[in-house]
Amino acid sequence: MGASRHGLFSQLNASDWDGFLKGAEKEGLRVDRNGFIAQTPHPKALGSALTHPRITTDYSESLLELITPVCRSTEEMLASLRDIHWFVHQHLEDEVLWSASMPCELDGDPSIPIAEYGSSHIGQLKHVYRQGLAVRYGRMMQSIAGAHYNLSLPDSFWQKWQQLLGDGQSLQDFKSDQYFWLIRNFRRRSWLLMLLFGASPALDASFVRGVNHQLAPFSDDTFYGRNATSLRMGDLGYHNNAQSSLNICFNELKTYTETLDRAIHTTWPPYEEIGTRRGDQFIQINTSILQIENEYYSAVRPKRTTERGEKPIQALDRxxxxxxxxxxxxxxxxxxxGLNAPQVDFLDLFLLGCLLQDSPRIGDAECDRLDDNYKDVVNEGRDPRLQLTRCDRTVALSDASREALDELDGLAEQLDQWQGGNRYREALAVQRQKLDDPSLLPSARVLAAMKETGRGHREWTLELSREHQLSLQEAVPDEQVRADFERMTRESLDEQAAMEKADSGTFGEFLENYLAS
Structure with a gap:
């Protein structure tokens, strides 16, 4: 730990620590009984994907996104996620929620239905944005699923921390600076998360049909990376060439929003050739490098809850x-x-550790090294010979990983003393076991399980998904949970209808005003 900040943190008392605020967004494809992407619309029994607070869709009509509220404990968050899953599974009929990040069987772009959000201007905007992703990158990349983990610290902590650091800014400016302090260190250490939690070393052959790739054949319908941890985060997953020129700067809020805003207002010649319309149909929001902020793919984002009609950059700036x-x-x-308790507890520890270590600004040379470290672990993380660059020295991945976990020892002990029990030390121990026995890495377990069952990615994941569905359907929650979800379904459908009724003018006029703002 950076001695000065860790030393200051140690001066806090248990009464000063009010824990973490956390939430999750978990994506998953609906698939039919044969393991093919579902062609059915978003189930009406799940409410409006536009306005439901817990159940929406991501890129595709078939790609569900389940959203927990802000929770104060790992148990509360996972219980909330379990309740959402339970309700969803009551209404999938003969469909299944796919358990892997890399998708089920696909038949090219036409097999991936783009999400629909109704006729309101906001609903059409969301659909056109996704049409833009399709014409820019194709739909295949957008069929990939993942889990997003959201974390914040309560104002009671930030006030104490600001006092200890002797900072005289407004509380909000201080919090923004500290979150970017955390983000800079996250970028330095995110390779560790790809090693410990990467779980997509294989994919269905339909995903790379007609694509040049370096993957090895696993079976007739499956390819895999021999040492890969996460194909989802590699060149076959979330990537695009236009964004490689962006140089989005994560050093502070001002540089982040300025560089992101520049990308939204800088045209890209190939997108200009496509244009924004095909006849009367809008096919992308604009011809810039990014249509909106959310198009930028990054391992971490600073976030601020937006108000209706407000852009993410505007919310952050304001x-x-x-x-x-x-x-x-x-x-x-x-x-x-799609998540587990030791993982969530470790993420809390890891992110707090990023806040408490020294975090100088990241220059261009370091930025390139960090990107290389990340890519190397994504593509070759299970190669025992792999080396990383850390602090201008080359070190074996195994040694770098142990160093990174050792740096969290004192913090885990302190949090456990404050809260009682061994939660954080145990979460750390689970990750150490993976380093001591690489067969415990999720990416290794996936390949071992497929080999043991003699199944490729499609059949193995489908069977596992069915098992998960049965276990979730049997975990009947309190009757109030059912009532709450049925109420949210009704209210979301009513809210969407009200939005559609309230709109005036054409969508073209709305889009023009949106871009001008």
Whole structure:
């Protein structure tokens, strides 16, 4: 730990620590009984994907996104996620929620239905944005699923921490600076998360049909990376060439929003050739490098809850950073929820550790090294010979990983003393076991399980998904949970209808005003 900040943190008392605020967004494809992407519309029994607070869709009509509220404990968050899963599974009929990050069987772009959000201007905007992703990158990349983990610290902590640091800014400016302090260190250490939690070393052959790749054949319908941890985060997953020129700067809020805003207002010649319309149909929001902020793919984002009609950049500029969104997590295919408790507890420890270590600004040279470390672990993380660059020295991945976990020892002990029990030391121990026995890494477990069962990615994941579905359907929650979800379904459908009724003017006029703002 950076001695000065860790020393200051140690001066806090248990009464000064009010824990973490956390939430999750978990994606998952609906698939039919044969393991093919569902062609059915978003089930009406799940409410409006536009306005439901817990159940929406991501890119595709078939790609569900389940959203927990802000919770104060790991148990509360996972219980909330379990309740959402339970309700969803009551209404999938003969469909199944796919348990892996890399998708089920696909038949090219036409097999991936783009999400629909109704006829309101906001609903049409969301659909056109997704049409833009399709014409820019194709739909295949957008069929990939993951889990996003959101974390913040309560104002009671930030006030104490500001006093200890002797900082004289407004509380919100201080919080924004500190969250970016955390983000800079996250970027330095995110390779560790890809090693410990990467769980997508294989994919269905339909995903790479007609694509040049370096993957090895696993079976007739499956390819895999021999040492890969997360194909989802590699060149076959979330990537695009236009964004490689962006140089989005994560050093502070001002540089982050300025560089992101520049990308939204800088045209890109190939997108200009496409244009924004095909006849009367809008096919992308604009011809810039990014249509909107959310198009930028990154492992972490600073976030602020937006008000209706407000852009993410505007919310950040007006009210500062509210929480951190970790976006690089594969679904854990062995967990019915896609996440597990030791993982969540470790993420809390890891992110707090990023806040408490020294965090100088990241220059261009270091930025390139960090990107290389990340890519190397994504593509070759299970190669025992792999080396990383840390602090201008080359070190074996195994040694770098142990160093990174050792740096969290004191913090885990302190949090356990404050809260009682061994939660954080145990979460740390689970990750150490993976380093001591690499067969315990999720990516290794996936390949071992497929080999043991003699099944490729499609059949193995489908069977696992069915098992998870049965276990979730049997976990009947309190009757109030059912009532709450049925109420949210009704209210969301009513809210969407009201939005559609309230709109005036054409969508073209709305889009023009939106871009001008």
């Amino acid at each position: 009210r500062g950073v509210e929480y951190i969104e970790v976006r690089c997590l594969d679904l854990d295919p062995f967990s019915p929820l």
